[in-house]
Amino acid sequence: MKLSLELEKKLREAALKQLEKGRTGWDIPHTLNSVEWMKKLIKHEGGNEKILITTMYLHDTGYPNIKKGYNFGTVKKHKAMHAEKGTKIAEEVLKKFKEFSSEEIKIITNLIKHHDDLEGLDTHERQLVFEADNLSKLDVENVTPTFNKENYSKFMKFQKEVRAPLFKTITGKKCLKRLIKKAEEYFQKM
Numbered sequence: 001m002k003l004s005l006e007l008e009k010k011l012r013e014a015a016l017k018q019l020e021k022g023r024t025g026w027d028i029p030h031t032l033n034s035v036e037w038m039k040k041l042i043k044h045e046g047g048n049e050k051i052l053i054t055t056m057y058l059h060d061t062g063y064p065n066i067k068k069g070y071n072f073g074t075v076k077k078h079k080a081m082h083a084e085k086g087t088k089i090a091e092e093v094l095k096k097f098k099e100f101s102s103e104e105i106k107i108i109t110n111l112i113k114h115h116d117d118l119e120g121l122d123t124h125e126r127q128l129v130f131e132a133d134n135l136s137k138l139d140v141e142n143v144t145p146t147f148n149k150e151n152y153s154k155f156m157k158f159q160k161e162v163r164a165p166l167f168k169t170i171t172g173k174k175c176l177k178r179l180i181k182k183a184e185e186y187f188q189k190m
């Protein structure tokens, strides 16, 4: 199902309002970029725009306001609960929209709840959410990393060893390879 421009605009506004309360310098650019990656994945791999793009706009609304200077460890600490918290926020936000049925809200919030789980990537939707999220995390040309060198090195190690092998779509894998190369170049210059 397509997502109308008008509904996307409203969603974007609602998401930004929540994301302003998140990690300084990261949650807004990362989220907007993850939406762009999702659009690209849907274009080549197929998928329901309304469900998947909405999921990306709201997937990281559960992060607390962590000011600049946070590290890989701080983020890891909040990671476990950010999906849970984001699920509740997304539900509240989407219930105010008359454009979403309760079934659609259920699907979206379930995708948000599990967007960071590395197990159970067994549906096309979950796979695309995982790939769009992680492509955005590595997209140094469009989203400036907020970690310092030491933390970026830990982040890259995790991305390459744990997350990269879980990519499945042809488009996702191809883009991931290019982004890792760019991210490594970025790291060398840090």
Ligand SMILES: [Fe+2]
Pocket: 059, 060, 082, 115, 116
């Ligand atoms: Fe997340």
Ligand SMILES: [Fe+2]
Pocket: 030, 034, 059, 060, 133
């Ligand atoms: Fe994310």
